Amino acid sequence: MATVAPETTQAPLGLAVAGEQVTGRTPRQLFWARFKKDRAALLGLALIVLLVLLGALAPLISKLAGHGPNELFTREMTDEFGIPLGPNGEFIFGADKSGRDLFVRIMYGIRTSLIVGVVATLFAVFIGVVLGIAAGYFRGVVDTIISRTIDVILSMPILLFAIGIAAACSATATGCLNGLVKPGLSLVIFIIAIFTWPYIARIVRGSTLSLREKEFIEAARSVGAGNGRIMFREILPNLVAPIIVYTTVIIPNNILFEAALSFLGLGVPDRIPSLGRMLDDASAIFEDAWWFMFFPGLFLILITLAFNLLGDGLRDALDPRSDR
Amino acid sequence: MTEIVEPSGAARAGRRSGEEPLVSVRNLTKYFPITRGIIFQREIGRVHAVEDVSFDIFRGETLGLVGESGSGKSTTARLITKLIESTSGTVSFDGQEITKHSRRQMRPIRREMQMIFQDPYSSLNPRQTIGQIVGAPYVIQKTERNVKRRVQELMDRVGLNPEHYNRYSHEFSGGQRQRIGIARALALNPQLIVCDEPVSALDVSIQAQILNLLRSLQDDFNLTYLFISHDLGVVRYVSDRIAVMYLGRIVEIGSASDLYDNPRQPYTAALLSAVPKGYGENGAGARERVVLKGDVPSPVDPPPGCVFHPRCPQARLVSGREDEVPEKCRTEMPPLGEVDSGRFAACWYPVQPGQPLDLAAKA
Numbered sequence: 001m002a003t004v005a006p007e008t009t010q011a012p013l014g015l016a017v018a019g020e021q022v023t024g025r026t027p028r029q030l031f032w033a034r035f036k037k038d039r040a041a042l043l044g045l046a047l048i049v050l051l052v053l054l055g056a057l058a059p060l061i062s063k064l065a066g067h068g069p070n071e072l073f074t075r076e077m078t079d080e081f082g083i084p085l086g087p088n089g090e091f092i093f094g095a096d097k098s099g100r101d102l103f104v105r106i107m108y109g110i111r112t113s114l115i116v117g118v119v120a121t122l123f124a125v126f127i128g129v130v131l132g133i134a135a136g137y138f139r140g141v142v143d144t145i146i147s148r149t150i151d152v153i154l155s156m157p158i159l160l161f162a163i164g165i166a167a168a169c170s171a172t173a174t175g176c177l178n179g180l181v182k183p184g185l186s187l188v189i190f191i192i193a194i195f196t197w198p199y200i201a202r203i204v205r206g207s208t209l210s211l212r213e214k215e216f217i218e219a220a221r222s223v224g225a226g227n228g229r230i231m232f233r234e235i236l237p238n239l240v241a242p243i244i245v246y247t248t249v250i251i252p253n254n255i256l257f258e259a260a261l262s263f264l265g266l267g268v269p270d271r272i273p274s275l276g277r278m279l280d281d282a283s284a285i286f287e288d289a290w291w292f293m294f295f296p297g298l299f300l301i302l303i304t305l306a307f308n309l310l311g312d313g314l315r316d317a318l319d320p321r322s323d324r
Numbered sequence: 325m326t327e328i329v330e331p332s333g334a335a336r337a338g339r340r341s342g343e344e345p346l347v348s349v350r351n352l353t354k355y356f357p358i359t360r361g362i363i364f365q366r367e368i369g370r371v372h373a374v375e376d377v378s379f380d381i382f383r384g385e386t387l388g389l390v391g392e393s394g395s396g397k398s399t400t401a402r403l404i405t406k407l408i409e410s411t412s413g414t415v416s417f418d419g420q421e422i423t424k425h426s427r428r429q430m431r432p433i434r435r436e437m438q439m440i441f442q443d444p445y446s447s448l449n450p451r452q453t454i455g456q457i458v459g460a461p462y463v464i465q466k467t468e469r470n471v472k473r474r475v476q477e478l479m480d481r482v483g484l485n486p487e488h489y490n491r492y493s494h495e496f497s498g499g500q501r502q503r504i505g506i507a508r509a510l511a512l513n514p515q516l517i518v519c520d521e522p523v524s525a526l527d528v529s530i531q532a533q534i535l536n537l538l539r540s541l542q543d544d545f546n547l548t549y550l551f552i553s554h555d556l557g558v559v560r561y562v563s564d565r566i567a568v569m570y571l572g573r574i575v576e577i578g579s580a581s582d583l584y585d586n587p588r589q590p591y592t593a594a595l596l597s598a599v600p601k602g603y604g605e606n607g608a609g610a611r612e613r614v615v616l617k618g619d620v621p622s623p624v625d626p627p628p629g630c631v632f633h634p635r636c637p638q639a640r641l642v643s644g645r646e647d648e649v650p651e652k653c654r655t656e657m658p659p660l661g662e663v664d665s666g667r668f669a670a671c672w673y674p675v676q677p678g679q680p681l682d683l684a685a686k687a
Binding site: 214215216218219220221222223224225226229234237238240 | 402405407427430431434435437438439441442443446447448449450451452460461464465505508511512
């Protein structure tokens, strides 16, 4: 048997108190220890939890308020000139120009924003991660095709193309791509995903390029691991931190993207409340109905701010070496 | 290229005839293309990383491979384990030629040959626990049911605490990390382990521990090692036979003690003379230092004739002039020829035992 004495175990980053048993901390524990100290990030997380609750409980809130999101209160809540009335005891955020309860509609609007923002981002991340790893891992022709596609998409005037696609796909009820993309929520998600995956793919590709040269990849190959295993078991876990960080940064952008499309009248249909569309509607009567613009705008800012705070905090906690 | 010399004599150097080698390398060559252009790539040159290398590795022995950085040692290791594809030449493992094997055909053979890597930091995936790292060979090759128990046995055998099964690699020191790499290489119970500079990233005090561990494992598991290093002391300590590489070629091969005591190729002589001597070693037989002039030529454009001739002190001794080398050295690469029984050196004018290598000293 070997006569070599085992070396003493070192503590990684923790402060070892003399005589005390030193237990190693997993990367997850280290992440938590750092994240817990970041007040801004915790605030962001708390805001997100609150907003998600509001969005998820929108039907309940609507029931409690006694007003449906599309219920018209034209007689109660608009004056003789058709201008909506402001906040009062029953309609705490006032009404929109059709006399609908703005509070209830904003709760549903949060729901729309979150669904579109999160779902579109998840699609974008999925496409971006798969293509980014493939491009970085295989290099050569695969990389050339994927990278040039990324360049092409990123060089497009995104809003212009988005408007074009939205208009084209909304023309008929069957939508486009053989009915795969129907007008409405799924169309907005589709457009946003198509234009945001390249950002993820680029980052993933770059990291993959450097990771594939590490010796642990060779080690995996020398025990007979295939490409799939190397890409998704060896490389992908090392990309989790940048992917999580970038995802939380992209979500607010995509929420604003949806708001912009809706603002331009190309987002979700009118029966689905959207914060962007409310801002559009409000812009015409802003001078007479400040609340109509103030409350949707406030919540849009809150959502975006919350995700950005969380994203910054995650980046600091997951990758302490990165510069801001 | 020079004419193909039947290399089996040189490959066996220092071994009895009739013995079947575990690994047989013949005329192995690897060029890396240098390309320019983004979409339409064209080759503007090639790096001659490994050129016409032949050697055998016998069961149970340790073959040391020495040479300076860029001499093609690591490339040779990766060609043997098929981590990169060769340009030409063949590698046979256990009598089976594997040069043309597909990834799938290689899979069962990979159980038989494993690798220990140089960098104990980048060779362990930072997102995996020790259990996952050492257990991966079993999962991939599907050879073991009770992975955890096997892994813990291995950890114990290489001097790690089996209780650290669920720890991540960043919680270990360099020496312990290298032990993890060794446990991973041992997992499938291979016949051959290619050690690519396994101790060069470690502290000197830890180096000895790891070398002793490798030795005791060799005895226990009847392992065959290809041991690559640029540390001549380390190589001598572990090797039965040694091959010296210079600019992608093997310039001398022979049994370890022979080669160290009595280098016959001028490059080997110069290389060995650079080894610092320990206290009390400067007595009889101490070599004088041979200082080579100039730098190693670029492997993109290796010199014609003998690759060593632009820097060779022996060639200058033979011609008797500082600025002249014999015609043969300039035009023809010498084959690995038998200079002594069991000793092969690629040189037209092998160094004689005890002969000085300094032109000035001779004059």
